[in-house]
Amino acid sequence: MKYYRFLDGFRAYSVLWVIWHHTLPAFGMLEWVSHPLLHRLLIRVSAIGFLGVDVFFVISGFLITGLLLGDLDDQVRMKRFYVRRFFKIAPHYLLILAAGFLIMPFVSHPADYDARTVLSYFVFLHNYVDPIYIFGHLWSIAVEEHFYFLYPMLLAVICRVRTDAGARRRLLLGLLVLLIGVGNAIRAWCFRDLVSLNDPLPWQVTHVRFDGLMFGCLLRVLERDITALGPTIRRWTGRLCWWIGTALFISFVLKFYKNVWYSYTLAYVAAGSLLLAGLLEVRAVLLLTGAAWLRFVGKNSYGIYLWHYVLKFPLLELKPYLNGLILGTVYVVLSVAFGVLTTVTVEQYFLRLRKRIMP
Secondary structure (H helix, E strand, C coil), rough: CCCCCCHHHHHHHHEEEEHHHHHHHEEEECHHHHHHHHHHHHHHHHHCCCCCHHHHHHHHHHHHHHHHHHHHCCCCCCHHHHHHHHHHHHHHHHHHHHHHHHHHHHHCCCCCHHHHHHHHHHHCEEEECCHHHHHHHHHHHHHHHHHHHHHHHHHHHHHHCCCCHHHHHHHHHHHHHHHHHHHHHHHHHCCCCCCCCCCCCCCHHHHHHHHHHHHHHHHHHHHHHHHHHCCCHHHHHHHHHHHHHHHHHHHHHCCCCCCCHHHHHHHHHHHHHHHHHHCCCCCCHHHCCCCCCHHHHHHHHHHHHHHHHHHHHHHCCCCCCCCHHHHHHHHHHHHHHHHHHHHHHHHHHHHHHHHHHCC
C-alpha cells in the first residue's frame, strides 16, 4: 500500500486536538493565561477539538479504499480484509475495555450501566446506547467498525454486477456520491427537532456520521485523476484546497454550530481539502506535517486515542492536590506514553501474528 507521509502529521494533529478538547475543561489548565484574547482563543480551539474525529474519518475512508481499490481489478478478498482488520483493531480495543473496567471501581463516578450496555461495547453497537462514562470516546471506533464491515460488501456487490475494472470504478464513484448525499439527508432529518446534544443521538450514531468516511473514500477513488493534472492546474488546485481547508477550520474556531446538520459536512470538506492539498504537495502542508515527532505521534495515534479518555478519570482524582497546568500536562504525557507503549507491545505483537496468519 502506498505510504502518505503527510497523513501521519494529520493524525497527530487530530489526536492532539481531541486530547486538548478533553484536557482544558477537565483540568482547568488556563489558570496561568492572563491575556483575555489568548484565553478566549485557547478555549475556542479546545471547544471544537472533537472535530479531530472528523479528520480521522476522512483519513480512514481514504486509506481503506486504498487497501481495497486494487481488488476491483479481480475480486474483493473479504476474508483477508476482515481478518487483518481484526488483528489491527480488536486487541488494542479489548485491552482498553479491560483497563477501563478495572479503573472504574477506584474513581468517584457513578457506575450507571447494565449488562446490555456492556455487551454493546463488545459488538460495536455502543454508539446506539447511553455510553459508559469512561468509554465516552469509543463511539467513533464503533462508526469505523461499521464502515470496515459494510464497505467491502459494497465493493463485492459492485464486482458482481460489473465485470470491467473501469466500469467498477465508475460505479463505485457514483455510489459514493450518492451515499454522501444520503448521509447528509439523513443527518438533516435527524437534526430537524434537535433538543439535546448530550444524548448518543444524533451526533454519535453511524447513520448520521458515515458520510465523512464516504468522502474520504471518494477522494481516494479520484486521486489518480487529481494527481494527473498538469503542473499549473495542480499547483493552483492545491493552493485552493489549502485555503479552503484553512479558512473553514478558522471559521470553526470563531463559531461552530454543533446542532446544525451541515456543520459536519463542512468539517469533512475542510479535512478533505487539506488532504487534497497534501496529495498535491502544497508546501505549507508538507512543512506543517513533516516533523519527526509529529509522524511519531501519528503512527501511534490509535493507541493514544484509546488511552487518553480512560486515563482522564483516575487523574481527576488528584485535582484537589495538584495545579491544573501540572496535572493536565501529566495527563497528556501519560496518554501519549501509554498509547505508544501498548502500540509497540500489544499492537505490534498481533500485527506480527497477523502477518503469519494472513500475509
